[in-house]
Amino acid sequence: xxxxxxxxxxxxxxxxxxxxxxxxxxxxxxxxxxxxxxxxxxxxxxxxxxxxxxxxxxxxxxxxxxxxxxxxxxxxxxxxxxxxxxxxxxxxxxxxxxxxxxxxxxxxxxxxxxxxxxxxxxxxxxxxxxxxxxxxxxxxxxxxxxxxxxxxxxxxxxxxxxxxxxxxxxxxxxxxxxxxxxxxxxxxxxxxxxxxxxxxxxxxxxxxxxxxxxxxxxxxxxxxxxxxxxxxxxxxxxxxxxxxxxxxxxxxxxxxxxxxxxxxxxxxxxxxxxxxxxxxxxxxxxxxxxxxxxxxxxxxxxxxxxxxxxxxxxxxxxxxxxxxxxxxxxxxxxxxxxxxxxxxxxxxxxxxxxxxxxxxxxxxxxxxxxxxxxxxxxxxxxxxxxxxxxxxxxxxxxxxxxxxxxxxxxxxxxxxxxxxxxxxxxxxxxxxxxxxxxxxxxxxxxxxxxxxxxxxxxxxxxxxxxxxxxxxxxxxxxxxxxxxxxxxxxxxxxxxxxxxxxxxxxx
Amino acid sequence: xxxxxxxxxxxxxxxxxxxxxxxxxxxxxxxxxxxxxxxxxxxxxxxxxxxxxxxxxxxxxxxxxxxxxxxxxxxxxxxxxxxxxxxxxxxxxxxxxxxxxxxxxxxxxxxxxxxxxxxxxxxxxxxxxxxxxxxxxxxxxxxxxxxxxxxxxxxxxxxxxxxxxxxxxxxxxxxxxxxxxxxxxxxxxxxxxxxxxxxxxxxxxxxxxxxxxxxxxxxxxxxxxxxxxxxxxxxxxxxxxxxxxxxxxxxxxxxxxxxxxxxxxxxxxxxxxxxxxxxxxxxxxxxxxxxxxxxxxxxxxxxxxxxxxxxxxxxxxxxxxxxxxxxxxxxxxxxxxxxxxxxxxxxxxxxxxxxxxxxxxxxxxxxxxxxxxxxxxxxxxxxxxxxxxxxxxxxxxxxxxxxxxxxxxxxxxxxxxxxxxxxxxxxxxxxxxxxxxxxxx
Numbered sequence: 001x002x003x004x005x006x007x008x009x010x011x012x013x014x015x016x017x018x019x020x021x022x023x024x025x026x027x028x029x030x031x032x033x034x035x036x037x038x039x040x041x042x043x044x045x046x047x048x049x050x051x052x053x054x055x056x057x058x059x060x061x062x063x064x065x066x067x068x069x070x071x072x073x074x075x076x077x078x079x080x081x082x083x084x085x086x087x088x089x090x091x092x093x094x095x096x097x098x099x100x101x102x103x104x105x106x107x108x109x110x111x112x113x114x115x116x117x118x119x120x121x122x123x124x125x126x127x128x129x130x131x132x133x134x135x136x137x138x139x140x141x142x143x144x145x146x147x148x149x150x151x152x153x154x155x156x157x158x159x160x161x162x163x164x165x166x167x168x169x170x171x172x173x174x175x176x177x178x179x180x181x182x183x184x185x186x187x188x189x190x191x192x193x194x195x196x197x198x199x200x201x202x203x204x205x206x207x208x209x210x211x212x213x214x215x216x217x218x219x220x221x222x223x224x225x226x227x228x229x230x231x232x233x234x235x236x237x238x239x240x241x242x243x244x245x246x247x248x249x250x251x252x253x254x255x256x257x258x259x260x261x262x263x264x265x266x267x268x269x270x271x272x273x274x275x276x277x278x279x280x281x282x283x284x285x286x287x288x289x290x291x292x293x294x295x296x297x298x299x300x301x302x303x304x305x306x307x308x309x310x311x312x313x314x315x316x317x318x319x320x321x322x323x324x325x326x327x328x329x330x331x332x333x334x335x336x337x338x339x340x341x342x343x344x345x346x347x348x349x350x351x352x353x354x355x356x357x358x359x360x361x362x363x364x365x366x367x368x369x370x371x372x373x374x375x376x377x378x379x380x381x382x383x384x385x386x387x388x389x390x391x392x393x394x395x396x397x398x399x400x401x402x403x404x405x406x407x408x409x410x411x412x413x414x415x416x417x418x419x420x421x422x423x424x425x426x427x428x429x430x431x432x433x434x435x436x437x438x439x440x441x442x443x444x445x446x447x448x449x450x451x452x453x454x455x456x457x458x459x460x461x462x463x464x465x466x467x468x469x470x471x472x473x474x475x476x477x478x479x480x481x482x483x484x485x486x487x488x489x490x491x492x493x494x495x496x497x498x499x500x501x502x503x504x505x506x507x
Numbered sequence: 508x509x510x511x512x513x514x515x516x517x518x519x520x521x522x523x524x525x526x527x528x529x530x531x532x533x534x535x536x537x538x539x540x541x542x543x544x545x546x547x548x549x550x551x552x553x554x555x556x557x558x559x560x561x562x563x564x565x566x567x568x569x570x571x572x573x574x575x576x577x578x579x580x581x582x583x584x585x586x587x588x589x590x591x592x593x594x595x596x597x598x599x600x601x602x603x604x605x606x607x608x609x610x611x612x613x614x615x616x617x618x619x620x621x622x623x624x625x626x627x628x629x630x631x632x633x634x635x636x637x638x639x640x641x642x643x644x645x646x647x648x649x650x651x652x653x654x655x656x657x658x659x660x661x662x663x664x665x666x667x668x669x670x671x672x673x674x675x676x677x678x679x680x681x682x683x684x685x686x687x688x689x690x691x692x693x694x695x696x697x698x699x700x701x702x703x704x705x706x707x708x709x710x711x712x713x714x715x716x717x718x719x720x721x722x723x724x725x726x727x728x729x730x731x732x733x734x735x736x737x738x739x740x741x742x743x744x745x746x747x748x749x750x751x752x753x754x755x756x757x758x759x760x761x762x763x764x765x766x767x768x769x770x771x772x773x774x775x776x777x778x779x780x781x782x783x784x785x786x787x788x789x790x791x792x793x794x795x796x797x798x799x800x801x802x803x804x805x806x807x808x809x810x811x812x813x814x815x816x817x818x819x820x821x822x823x824x825x826x827x828x829x830x831x832x833x834x835x836x837x838x839x840x841x842x843x844x845x846x847x848x849x850x851x852x853x854x855x856x857x858x859x860x861x862x863x864x865x866x867x868x869x870x871x872x873x874x875x876x877x878x879x880x881x882x883x884x885x886x887x888x889x890x891x892x893x894x895x896x897x898x899x900x901x902x903x904x905x906x907x908x909x910x911x912x913x914x915x916x917x918x919x920x921x922x923x924x925x926x927x928x929x930x931x932x933x934x935x936x937x938x939x940x941x942x943x944x945x946x947x948x
Contacts, residue, residue, distance in 0.1 A: 012857055141643075395526070
């Protein structure tokens with residue numbers, strides 16, 4: 001069958017799954033006084049429509065920052081404004097200043113869900129389709145299967161269409177950035193990535209690999225000639241796009257500072273709620289938050305994060321390749337997730353996107369990672385009453401990956417890209433031949449643990465003395481998995497010596 | 508890991524398709540459901556709480572038991588599982604009771620009983636021969652048939668959104684057809700007899716079975732034992748037409764009989780093996796749909812599902828199938844009139860239509876094109892029709908004065924397509940030469 005029919009069918013399946021998930025509950029449904037992320041987005045439409053730009057990020061009688069104050073960069077605000085104009089056309093009650101607080105109705109839910117779908121359809125889905133079509137050295141059937149698996153990734157669907165967020169916009173822009181930069185359209189790629197950062201500041205997790213890759217390209221072209229020109233052009237593009245997005249906020253110094261204060265709340269501490277990173281998971285053993293003062297915590301987190309991602313970034317600068325770029329995106333984002341401050345569990349999506357991009361290279365490990373990433377958000381999903389869609393989409397994703405890539409047949413050392421590593425280790429330990437087997441067993445243990453924990457969380461009540469027992473266990477188990485993956489991805493990057501230089505770029 | 512690999516390989520494409528559609532059905536659980544949901548809850552309550560002698564007399568709710576006894580027994584068995592979900596749903600006086608557990612139980616019961624349908628599809632795939640155009644899995648007739656049946660749009664929205672139990676019933680029918688193809692005639696006849704005792708609507712196709720099996724000199728049906736089904740009853744009020752002459756049940760019966768007579772004669776005098784039987788069955792179903800009394804739009808599935816088996820065999824049949832299916836499925840749109848379900852029905856319809864047309868076109872790419880310009884134009888016209896009816900019309904001033912216009916337009920437009928398909932199929936049945944009894948399996 002022709003490629004375009006199949007690709008259309010894949011996109012339709014993705015859209016159907018998305019919309020059916022959106023029929024379920026959203027975060028904070030029917031839970032006054034604060035509600036949840038859904039109400040936050042509705043509130044931002046109210047604020048951006050009714051108040052002048054200068055007041056959007058400031059505390060005032062009309063804009064109480066304690067009640068879901070804006071804490072994303074200006075592009076989110078502009079998007080909210082656009083949605084607000086449409087809302088005004090349909091039903092002004094939805095965004096009336098003050099009186100629309102906590103507004104909930106079937107029609108409004110339909111409207112909000114539609115805005116997510118339209119944004120997804122315009123930005124994220126075309127990027128995925130184009131990315132899969134541009135993949136080299138794989139058959140048409142595999143490209144389409146790849147697109148199906150990426151579009152069925154449960155984490156993004158459940159958060160965007162269940163919990164309610166607009167991650168597909170920022171991730172979509174980031175993906176356009178990856179596409180542009182990999183195909184040597186560096187300026188367009190940087191522009192797209194700047195839009196991503198200006199939509200959600202968490203995209204900064206991806207900024208170092210972009211920077212190092214582009215810098216590496218400039219070095220390769222020679223800093224005395226074309227490389228320098230490219231560097232200047234890139235700098236101008238980045239600066240221009242930032243100025244364009246932040247224009248209304250650059251008029252006064254206080255405006256800019258206030259926005260930055262809202263975007264980076266350093267006062268809020270190392271972590272909030274339960275998240276599957278180092279600081280939260282190991283706080284069960286050692287209460288870091290209580291022992292160390294706030295600024296020491298910040299410095300420590302900063303140092304550990306940068307130490308863990310430095311090797312990969314340096315390698316990318318010295319040997320830029322699109323394969324190295326994608327893997328460095330994974331390891332950088334994962335380092336940030338595990339060691340950075342004020343990380344939310346939804347930030348795992350920033351790691352999941354690059355892992356989706358390497359699905360065709362290492363299907364077994366990628367599928368495993370993506371399953372763990374969805375599992376790590378289990379407490380949040382259960383709170384939003386999304387158990388059934390979570391289980392259904394996770395199983396659908398798993399089946400799609402198993403049938404598309406035959407992942408269980410791709411567990412040899414070569415398929416896992418660990419061959420050069422194993423050879424190096426075997427120079428010192430000749431008996432090191434069981435790496436593949438170990439990884440398979442680890443996979444089994446991981447999946448069994450995840451299934452058991454899910455069953456326990458759903459069916460049992462936690463003991464009275466430890467009400468957060470199951471959430472913490474989920475975080476702890478996920479964190480262990482993520483640490484393993486961090487090591488794995490760094491090994492691939494560092495031992496990828498011979499392939500790095502001769503790697504063909506995507507276009 | 509070796510065990511998992513083996514499991515993944517033998518759990519091949521068919522299992523993946525079946526599991527995939529089952530997961531989609533799970534995702535459809537929170538969608539809108541019609542009054543049929545309350546109908547079945549009521550029947551669970553009746554069969555659970557009352558003695559058998561009362562089952563067909565109980566009338567607390569307006570939705571009285573109007574299916575044959577086997578279906579009542581089926582609800583009785585289900586009720587014994589239902590009590591573990593929510594005891595309250597089994598109270599006859601709890602009219603319109605729909606707690607979340609009730610919803611979960613009912614939806615899961617439909618999904619679970621669909622297992623019979625999946626098995627029947629598996630058996631049907633073994634029966635069809637068909638040409639093998641390419642080595643690609645997705646181009647094999649078995650694969651295409653599996654998708655056309657397992658992921659059938661009409662069945663999905665009628666069973667898993669609107670709420671009915673057609674899945675396992677069509678499973679019985681397809682299984683009996685498969686058995687007839689496999690020359691296991693006794694089993695086929697028995698399965699059909701069982702099916703009739705579940706839902707009497709399948710009487711529409713009984714003539715085809717009767718004639719075919721008689722023709723094979725097998726007596727299976729004692730006419731005196733057929734339960735007296737009430738084709739002319741129903742909850743919809745009787746109404747007299749104001750403009751056109753009123754139609755009586757007798758008139759429709761006569762029209763139906765006249766319509767199916769040629770195909771019956773063909774089946775008797777010009778045997779074409781199991782394939783000919785199948786065509787006759789489809790024609791009986793279609794004729795009854797077109798001329799019968801008190802026909803539900805869902806009855807079009809009675810023609811569409813068996814036709815899928817023919818569609819992967821010949822290009823001519825594929826062409827008729829596509830016209831019938833696309834218009835038939837579109838005619839089901841008015842069943843789902845709520846706003847949240849609008850994207851679902853459009854997406855699923857597009858999914859099924861694009862897949863069926865492109866896969867059958869690829870399968871028969873070496874023969875002449877499946878559609879002529881007129882047919883293409885007609886099918887493409889469904890798009891603008893949908894836009895007009897669902898998006899443009901509600902915004903006009905006619906919505907209040909003539910609210911029936913979208914329904915009227917839909918019915919008329921689809922009637923053209925269905926009639927055309929019926930006619931084309933009839934022509935091919937009458938014109939095609941008879942073949943030997945042993946048609947290739």
